[in-house]
Amino acid sequence: MTKVHVTTTVNGDTVEFLADPRETLLDCLRDHMGLTGSKEGCGTGDCGACSVELDGTLVCSCLVLGVEAEGKTVSTIEGMANGSELHPLQRKFIEHAALQCGFCTPGILVAARKLLEVNPDPTEEETRYWLAGNLCRCTGYDKIIRAVLDAAAEMRQEVA
Amino acid sequence: MRYHSPTDFASASALAAGASGVTRFLSGGTDVLVQMRAGMVLPDDLIDLKKIPGVSDITQTAGGGWRIGVAVPGIVLGAHEGLKADWPGVVEGMNLVGSTQVQGRATLTGNLCNGSPAADSVPGLVAAGAVVEITGPTGVRTVAVEAIPAGPGKTTLAKGELISAIVLPARGDNAGDAYLRFIPRTEMDIAVVGCAVSLRLSGDTITEARVALGAVAPTVLLVSAAADAIIGTTLDDAALDALAAAASAAANPITDKRGTKEFRVEIAGVLAKRAAKIAFARAKGETA
Numbered sequence: 539m540t541k542v543h544v545t546t547t548v549n550g551d552t553v554e555f556l557a558d559p560r561e562t563l564l565d566c567l568r569d570h571m572g573l574t575g576s577k578e579g580c581g582t583g584d585c586g587a588c589s590v591e592l593d594g595t596l597v598c599s600c601l602v603l604g605v606e607a608e609g610k611t612v613s614t615i616e617g618m619a620n621g622s623e624l625h626p627l628q629r630k631f632i633e634h635a636a637l638q639c640g641f642c643t644p645g646i647l648v649a650a651r652k653l654l655e656v657n658p659d660p661t662e663e664e665t666r667y668w669l670a671g672n673l674c675r676c677t678g679y680d681k682i683i684r685a686v687l688d689a690a691a692e693m694r695q696e697v698a
Numbered sequence: 699m700r701y702h703s704p705t706d707f708a709s710a711s712a713l714a715a716g717a718s719g720v721t722r723f724l725s726g727g728t729d730v731l732v733q734m735r736a737g738m739v740l741p742d743d744l745i746d747l748k749k750i751p752g753v754s755d756i757t758q759t760a761g762g763g764w765r766i767g768v769a770v771p772g773i774v775l776g777a778h779e780g781l782k783a784d785w786p787g788v789v790e791g792m793n794l795v796g797s798t799q800v801q802g803r804a805t806l807t808g809n810l811c812n813g814s815p816a817a818d819s820v821p822g823l824v825a826a827g828a829v830v831e832i833t834g835p836t837g838v839r840t841v842a843v844e845a846i847p848a849g850p851g852k853t854t855l856a857k858g859e860l861i862s863a864i865v866l867p868a869r870g871d872n873a874g875d876a877y878l879r880f881i882p883r884t885e886m887d888i889a890v891v892g893c894a895v896s897l898r899l900s901g902d903t904i905t906e907a908r909v910a911l912g913a914v915a916p917t918v919l920l921v922s923a924a925a926d927a928i929i930g931t932t933l934d935d936a937a938l939d940a941l942a943a944a945a946s947a948a949a950n951p952i953t954d955k956r957g958t959k960e961f962r963v964e965i966a967g968v969l970a971k972r973a974a975k976i977a978f979a980r981a982k983g984e985t986a
Contacts, residue, residue, distance in 0.1 A: 542701060559701035559744065562731065582732045583800055595773065595802040601731045602803070603724075605701050606746065649798065670885040671797020 546607040548573065549617030557604035564588045566604035567614060575615035575644045579673065586672035589645035590614045596652045598671075615644035618651065627651055627689045636685035638676035646672045650686045658694055662687060699741055703749040707833040707862040710745050715835045715858025717743045723860050725753070725769045726803035728796065729812045747860070756781060762868030768808075768861055772801035785866055786980060787875030787894050787973075791822035794879060797886060807861045810843065813851045814888075820847070820918045821894035821910035822877040828866045834859035844910070847917035873898040874980025876973045879912070880957075880965050889913045890957040893945065893969035895977040902932045904978075909941070909970060914949035914962050921948040924970055933978050941974055942967030 541556040548571060555570040562581075567573045567590070579585035581600050588599040591613040599612075618625045627647050630636070637643045646669060653660055653668045660668065665686050666679070674682060704710045714721050719742030722730050733739040747753055753769040756778055764781055772792045775781060782789045788806075795804050795818050809819040810830070823843040830846060832839050835858040843864070848854045855861070875896035881887035892912030897904050909924035924944040931937035951962035 540700075560699050560734070581735050583728055583796070586797065586799055589799055592802075595771070596799050597802040598799045600735075601726075601728050601800070603701070603727065603731070603746075606724075606727075606748070652798075667885060668798050671799045 542605045542608075544605055544608050546609065547611045549612070549614060555604070559603065559605050561604045562600050563590070563592070563602040563604050563607050563612070564599035566607070567599060567612070570604075573614055573616050576648075577641055577644060579641065579645075584671075584673070585642070585645075586649060586669075587642050587645040589648045589672065591648065591652060596649055613648070615648055618647060625651065626692050627654070627686065630685040630689040630692070631682075634681050634685035634688065636677060636681040642672060642674040642676075646674065646682060650689070653686070654690050654693060658690060660687070660690060700743050701746065702743060703746040705749050705751070707747075707750060707860065710747060710750065710860055711833050711835055711858050713743065713745050714860065719743065721745065723747055723811070725808050726771055726805045727808075728800050728804040729808060759865065759868075762870075764866040766806060766864045766866070768863065769805060772796075772804050773798075775806070776801070781866075784869035785822070785826055785875060787877045787896060787977065788819070788822040788826050788828070788866065791877035791879075791892070791894060792819040794818045794877075794889075806864055810846055810864075811853055811855070811861060813847055813849070813853050815847070815850055815916055815918060816889040816892065816913035817918065818877070818879055818889055818892055818912070821892050821912040822875065823864065823866075824910035824918055824920050825875055825877075825894035825896040825908045826866055827896070827908060828864055830861045831863040831865060832859050833862040838862070840865075844918065844920045849916045870898065872900065872981055873906075874977040874982075876976035876980065878969045878973045878976070880969060882956075888956065891949075891951075891962050891965040891969055893966065893973045895970065895973040897928070897974070897977050897981060899978070899981045904928050904931055904933060907974075909945065909974075911945060911949060911966055911970075914951040914966050919948055921945060923948060928974060933974060938971045938974065942971050945970035 577587040579587035583598045583601040590599045721743045722741040724746040748769045753767040776793045809817045828843045877894040879889035879892040894910045898906040907925040911919045927940035927944045946967040949963045949966040953959045
């Protein structure tokens with residue numbers, strides 16, 4: 539199997555790796571770059587635990603091949619906090635206890651960050667539909683939705 | 699598996715025509731990668747189309763229609779005001795496919811070529827009278843969208859052929875379209891029945907119509923009898939009943955875990971009525 543040399547930008551850093559063309563971007567992030575924050579729940583695009591942004595678009599990294607990342611920009615959960623300062627979404631998830639086992643949390647945070655970027659003042663319904671592709675088997679979702687809406691409110695006040 | 703990323707459709711076609719093993723074209727990958735993961739399809743040659751110039755573009759044609767590249771994802775269709783204004787039914791059908799994350803990748807062309815009878819974007823394209831441009835070893839040909847599906851997981855594309863663009867006709871005046879599907883939940887599900895209606899009015903009278911049904915036969919159906927039931931009418935109750943009867947009569951579904959044959963036949967008529975009302979209101983310029 540011929541490996542393909544891939545150059546991409548991950549969380550602002552230029553990264554190079556050799557990918558088997560069958561490997562997903564998720565495989566490459568976890569196994570070649572050591573970025574294990576993105577999780578594999580299903581591997582078939584159903585659960586959202588592997589959510590990342592690819593050139594600014596929210597995608598399941600299990601449904602992208604590593605070789606497709608050539609020349610692109612990838613944002614993962616590892617780039618969310620600013621050093622030791624948590625992103626408001628991360629802080630609100632802790633405050634609202636919006637996680638239990640935590641396996642879905644990185645994907646939900648990445649998805650929620652994108653939601654608040656495109657829609658800083660989402661309704662509860664819009665938030666629930668946006669996050670419909672992020673499955674959580676622990677929380678029942680209510681605390682997650684509350685945390686996202688609370689973070690949105692805080693972020694709007696900061697800008698104002 | 700060999701990964702190819704050609705930069706024009708003729709090369710993509712030549713690669714597929716010359717391949718001896720299992721070949722797949724890759725655009726959004728939301729079906730292909732799942733099939734690879736499940737071991738259902740293990741391609742020897744995977745041909746990524748996203749390096750071909752123009753595949754991510756939506757452009758207006760000289761005649762006022764729209765040409766949609768094969769790698770345009772649902773989220774881009776949903777954000778395109780001009781396309782949504784002309785063909786809201788086509789866009790809403792595509793936007794029902796999967797999650798926000800899947801919308802970031804999944805494409806109209808992929809939804810069509812995956813060959814699912816329940817593909818949510820296909821009835822809207824069929825009702826709209828959309829055509830596909832096919833690049834093959836002998837050149838380029840154009841065929842109607844409804845001529846592509848050949849049965850579950852199958853298309854009429856020959857070896858070496860691939861879709862190089864989807865083209866929607868000019869919408870024109872006093873016209874509207876709509877797509878509805880039935881699922882037992884609100885989101886993230888596969889259609890039990892889908893129905894798209896596109897129509898044009900003169901005053902309050904329907905002068906043109908196309909009705910398409912999904913998930914009630916081995917392929918998406920274009921139901922001319924259902925269109926005939928409302929052409930020449932003002933979509934009064936009698937016309938709606940005739941439309942529902944024609945849609946139900948055309949439905950030839952199976953019973954599976956998502957719904958029984960009897961249920962699907964009934965719902966085909968119900969959705970046809972509702973979609974026709976929405977298309978009618980849109981043609982009148984009302985927001986529906």
